Amino acid sequence: MENHRRRTQVTTSDDEDEQEKEEVLKRSRPVEDAKPIGEPLKYSGKGKSKKWHYDSFEFNGIQYTIGDHVLFKPEEKGQKPYAGIIKDITQGNNGNVVVTGQWFYRPEEAEKKGGGNWKSCDSRELFYSFHCDDVHAEAVMHKCVVHFVPQNKQLPKRKDHPGFIVQKVYDNVEKKLWRLGDKDYEDIKQQEIDVLVEKTLQRIGELIDIEPDEALDDGEDQMKNKKKLKEKKCFTS
Secondary structure, three states: OOOOOOOOEOOOOOOHHHHHHHHHHHHHOOOOOOEEEOOOOEEEOOHHHOEEEEOEEEEOOEEEEOOOEEEEOOOOOOOOOEEEEEEEEEEEOOOOEEEEEEEEEOHHHOEOOOOOEOOOOOOOEEEEEEEEEEEEHHHEEEEOOEEEOOOOEOOOOOOOOOOEEEEEEEEOOOOEEEEHHHOOOOHHHHHHHHHHHHHHHHHHOOOOEOOOOOOOOOOOOHHHHOOOOOOOOOOOO
16 A cells, blocks of 8 residues: 555656546546535645645535545546545645544555455444545545454444444555554544544443453554554645
């Protein structure tokens, strides 16, 4: 899995191939463009690079806000939509609205360091990651529900609580997998995960405790790979 997940991401590269991809994106946009809502929270950059940051935007009559879980249009026909969390919303001098998406990975998308892909324990499963990209707001399809469930808790019933399930964190650089409760991340990242778990429990109620498996799904000895994830900056334009 490459660090940049899709050809439709925003880029400032002068590479001819990247410029061509940007032109393809422009031609494929719908007639209606996304529009920011309210006053900007702040601005960053200068001159042509200046951009304004917003809390929300509207697209196709739907309002999206920072922190929303959403599905994004896939890069190729036949692919499953990308899932992510909206982390930032900006508008540049050209008027285009851009969102920073923090990505979830489907198990079949997440590569192992030694080759192959990870196994899924449930058809609803996604892996959380700290990998971010900037993409045009028009790539957003609709909102979705993602439940963050520690592995010592029973999964919510699909009938009662439809949506995706997250129990593991995927390191897309080291190509390793970690449990939500490993607490081997930088404090700020662990706090981010703890908040998402707490929001899930507030939304669906307390879950039954179970005995977690001793090893990850592929049988790898997790204890031998314990180490802190290195700080990774989001890929932005």
